[in-house]
Amino acid sequence: MPISEFRRKKLLYVFNVFFDVNQSGTIDRKDFELAIEKICTLRGWPSGTPQSKKTYDSMIQIWDGLRQRADSNKDGQVSVEEWSSMWDEYAKNPENALEWQTQYMRFMFDLEDASGDGGIDVDEFTSVCSCYGLDKSECTEAFHKMSSGNKEVSYAQFKDLWKQFFMSENPAEPGNFIFGKTSF
Ligand SMILES: [Ca+2]
Ligand SMILES: [Ca+2]
Numbered sequence: 001m002p003i004s005e006f007r008r009k010k011l012l013y014v015f016n017v018f019f020d021v022n023q024s025g026t027i028d029r030k031d032f033e034l035a036i037e038k039i040c041t042l043r044g045w046p047s048g049t050p051q052s053k054k055t056y057d058s059m060i061q062i063w064d065g066l067r068q069r070a071d072s073n074k075d076g077q078v079s080v081e082e083w084s085s086m087w088d089e090y091a092k093n094p095e096n097a098l099e100w101q102t103q104y105m106r107f108m109f110d111l112e113d114a115s116g117d118g119g120i121d122v123d124e125f126t127s128v129c130s131c132y133g134l135d136k137s138e139c140t141e142a143f144h145k146m147s148s149g150n151k152e153v154s155y156a157q158f159k160d161l162w163k164q165f166f167m168s169e170n171p172a173e174p175g176n177f178i179f180g181k182t183s184f
Pocket of ligand 1 (some may be wrong): 022025027031
């Protein structure tokens with residue numbers, strides 16, 4: 001069965017905003033290097049600090065995992081088609097997520113939970129999403145929709161919302177908002 005228009009839009013959005021950082025039309029290592037820079041600048045972690053090294057190591061591991069699984073023609077680039085078919089597989093069986101997918105989910109949660117107290121609040125969420133170029137007021141609205149009006153989102157809740165984002169065909173479900181966009 002082909003991927004529905006709604007799910008395709010969501011996958012393209014994550015591809016364009018969170019992965020293809022230099023907007024070249026494909027994902028490669030350079031995009032990850034740019035994302036690392038963005039994150040370290042946002043957090044104020046100069047290169048050489050343990051936090052910047054940890055960010056670098058996690059992101060490069062995520063890239064290696066993504067590349068190994070999705071870059072089927074081995075050209076060092078992940079295309080929109082390779083990306084979409086990989087997430088379509090995930091949606092069929094999210095309990096069997098690829099290692100990099102789980103690692104990325106955890107990475108994003110830890111990044112957003114800047115205070116490290118185990119919950120993401122609206123300011124934490126908005127600061128990370130806006131560093132990827134998203135509009136702050138839309139991120140704020142997206143947070144309230146994903147948290148269903150609660151002040152914080154825990155990791156257990158985040159995991160469920162994450163799964164919903166990639167699987168849901170229902171635009172009203174809260175998981176659709178975890179990447180800071182309010183409509184697709
Ligand atoms: Ca790119
Ligand atoms: Ca927090």
